[in-house]
Amino acid sequence: MNVRSYGVIMALIALASALAAPLVAGPFWMTLITQIYIYGLLALSVDLLLGHAGLYSLCQASFFAVAAYTTAILQVRYGYPTIVAAPAGLIAGTLLAVLYGSAVRTRGVYFILITIALGYIIWGAMYRWASFTGGDNGITNVPPPSVAGFSIASQTAYYYFVLAVVILCAFGYRILIRSPFGLSLRGIKGSESRMQSLGYRTTMHLYAAFVISGLIASLAGVLYVYYNRFINPVAASFQISVEVSLMAIVGGSGTIVGPFIGAGIFLGLRNWVSSFFELHTAVMGAVFIATVLWAPSGIVGLVERWRTHVGKPKDQQ
Amino acid sequence: MTAAVAIDSLAKVFGGLRAVDGVSLEVAPGERRALIGPNGAGKTTLFHCITGTLPPSSGSVRLFGTDVTYLPEHQRTKLGMSRTFQITNVFTDLSLAENLALAIVGTDRRKWVWNRPLSAFPVVHEQALAGLEAVGLADRADDPVKLLSYGERRQLELALALNTHPKVLFLDEPCAGLSPSERQRIFKMIRALPREITLVIIEHDMDVALGLADRVTVMNRGRVMVEGTPDEVQSNHEVRDVYFGHV
Numbered sequence: 001m002n003v004r005s006y007g008v009i010m011a012l013i014a015l016a017s018a019l020a021a022p023l024v025a026g027p028f029w030m031t032l033i034t035q036i037y038i039y040g041l042l043a044l045s046v047d048l049l050l051g052h053a054g055l056y057s058l059c060q061a062s063f064f065a066v067a068a069y070t071t072a073i074l075q076v077r078y079g080y081p082t083i084v085a086a087p088a089g090l091i092a093g094t095l096l097a098v099l100y101g102s103a104v105r106t107r108g109v110y111f112i113l114i115t116i117a118l119g120y121i122i123w124g125a126m127y128r129w130a131s132f133t134g135g136d137n138g139i140t141n142v143p144p145p146s147v148a149g150f151s152i153a154s155q156t157a158y159y160y161f162v163l164a165v166v167i168l169c170a171f172g173y174r175i176l177i178r179s180p181f182g183l184s185l186r187g188i189k190g191s192e193s194r195m196q197s198l199g200y201r202t203t204m205h206l207y208a209a210f211v212i213s214g215l216i217a218s219l220a221g222v223l224y225v226y227y228n229r230f231i232n233p234v235a236a237s238f239q240i241s242v243e244v245s246l247m248a249i250v251g252g253s254g255t256i257v258g259p260f261i262g263a264g265i266f267l268g269l270r271n272w273v274s275s276f277f278e279l280h281t282a283v284m285g286a287v288f289i290a291t292v293l294w295a296p297s298g299i300v301g302l303v304e305r306w307r308t309h310v311g312k313p314k315d316q317q
Numbered sequence: 318m319t320a321a322v323a324i325d326s327l328a329k330v331f332g333g334l335r336a337v338d339g340v341s342l343e344v345a346p347g348e349r350r351a352l353i354g355p356n357g358a359g360k361t362t363l364f365h366c367i368t369g370t371l372p373p374s375s376g377s378v379r380l381f382g383t384d385v386t387y388l389p390e391h392q393r394t395k396l397g398m399s400r401t402f403q404i405t406n407v408f409t410d411l412s413l414a415e416n417l418a419l420a421i422v423g424t425d426r427r428k429w430v431w432n433r434p435l436s437a438f439p440v441v442h443e444q445a446l447a448g449l450e451a452v453g454l455a456d457r458a459d460d461p462v463k464l465l466s467y468g469e470r471r472q473l474e475l476a477l478a479l480n481t482h483p484k485v486l487f488l489d490e491p492c493a494g495l496s497p498s499e500r501q502r503i504f505k506m507i508r509a510l511p512r513e514i515t516l517v518i519i520e521h522d523m524d525v526a527l528g529l530a531d532r533v534t535v536m537n538r539g540r541v542m543v544e545g546t547p548d549e550v551q552s553n554h555e556v557r558d559v560y561f562g563h564v
Contacts (some may be wrong), residue, residue, distance in 0.1 A: 180428050183418065197400055293350055
């Protein structure tokens with residue numbers, strides 16, 4: 001079986017299970033799986049920078065939270081319909097990425113530090129600007145999304161909606177990373193000096209990647225606020241930015257399914273372990289350390305390695 | 318006629334070290350110029366200043382009459398400047414064809430295409446194969462660079478520089494670290510380049526430098542010591558002193 005047909009078959013199996021999930025899984029699991037899709041999408045936005053462009057952005061939660069807050073505030077406080085509130089959230093998050101994108105003028109540890117600082121600005125604003133953001137309590141009672149009188153109120157309906165959005169995003173993302181622009185990002189990750197001598201204004205390419213990443217994170221934010229029905233400053237926290245980066249790394253950086261697998265492992269473990277073990281974050285830490293030590297290219301990398309060494313006859317290696 | 322490259326009293330100072338100390342030289346279009354000199358003479362630093370990797374401390378660089386002294390590197394590439402690196406600088410995580418594709422679309426608008434896969438550009442793939450063919454790597458097109466030997470990476474290094482449509486090519490020790498037979502191979506490839514491409518080459522191997530070049534510039538301690546035809550340079554006493562020590 002060649003690589004292409006293997007990929008197609010795996011994708012079909014995944015799609016079939018995703019479509020059938022509501023038939024077999026109860027409300028607890030449906031909530032968890034929807035959450036995995038949304039965080040997976042956020043982890044995917046991190047991985048465009050991390051796995052392709054080689055930038056460690058630690059302010060992804062900012063775009064996520066700004067989009068979520070914008071949608072929530074417009075919908076709850078000003079009574080705007082979803083058709084206005086959701087796109088406005090997307091635009092607000094992306095505009096923040098347009099602004100924060102200037103961070104790509106720095107590299108390496110300076111980029112990491114500056115994105116941490118930028119992330120804290122948003123978290124601080126949401127936490128302290130209580131009159132506008134609701135402070136610690138955030139914004140509650142976000143209604144289910146409804147478009148043209150058609151409300152996506154049930155958990156199952158919203159599950160399918162999120163699934164559809166995630167699949168569309170994955171397809172778009174796949175084209176993006178296979179395009180000349182996507183290749184240029186991997187070139188910059190490999191050798192920025194060489195890219196410059198080949199005629200690339202590398203900073204502009206990284207800036208564009210940063211804004212696209214912000215757009216995807218914003219989309220995850222809008223999906224999240226309608227899923228969660230409330231939003232508070234935790235969504236903008238440094239912890240979320242770190243966790244989604246770890247999801248991408250544990251799942252398999254530089255791949256599309258990796259961030260989703262990482263989100264599944266992370267959220268699944270947290271839900272399961274926290275029910276009987278108080279120090280569940282320690283377990284997460286152990287998983288991360290194990291990944292870095294024994295599977296540096298994540299679960300997907302591990303599966304790939306197994307496939308090329310065990311799954312194939314010798315002459316095809 | 319306007320010189321392809323004209324450098325006027327270029328200097329690069331690192332703290333107290335004058336790595337390049339007032340170098341002026343002109344290379345005519347189509348000329349092949351070798352830049353030689355002992356270690357630490359300032360050849361690579363001069364290259365970095367000309368191609369925009371480092372900003373010069375003073376002086377100017379002109380490319381076909383256009384002042385490019387403070388132009389960013391990517392714009393110089395658009396004007397027809399191209400270079401190889403002394404320390405191999407290729408994309409090790411990508412395939413050879415992808416390496417070449419980056420070079421091919423780097424100087425035009427296709428590098429910004431984000432909504433179509435690279436495979437939608439068969440022309441780029443054909444050019445990439447042709448570019449690899451020219452350096453004898455066509456059969457490795459789909460291999461990742463990781464699998465290449467050091468010598469093959471030097472060939473790829475050359476192919477990258479050749480595929481940005483250069484008018485002036487700067488080669489920084491293209492044969493560095495290669496075995497004699499590999500050196501011969503690279504040497505032949507460089508010799509076979511079309512004469513329209515102006516060539517400036519740093520080379521330690523005297524036979525290679527003198528066998529390729531129309532004119533030779535000898536640098537020592539950041540300055541130009543001698544400039545002339547290979548014969549003139551070879552018979553120059555100062556050059557003999559620098560290279561072989563006092564007899």
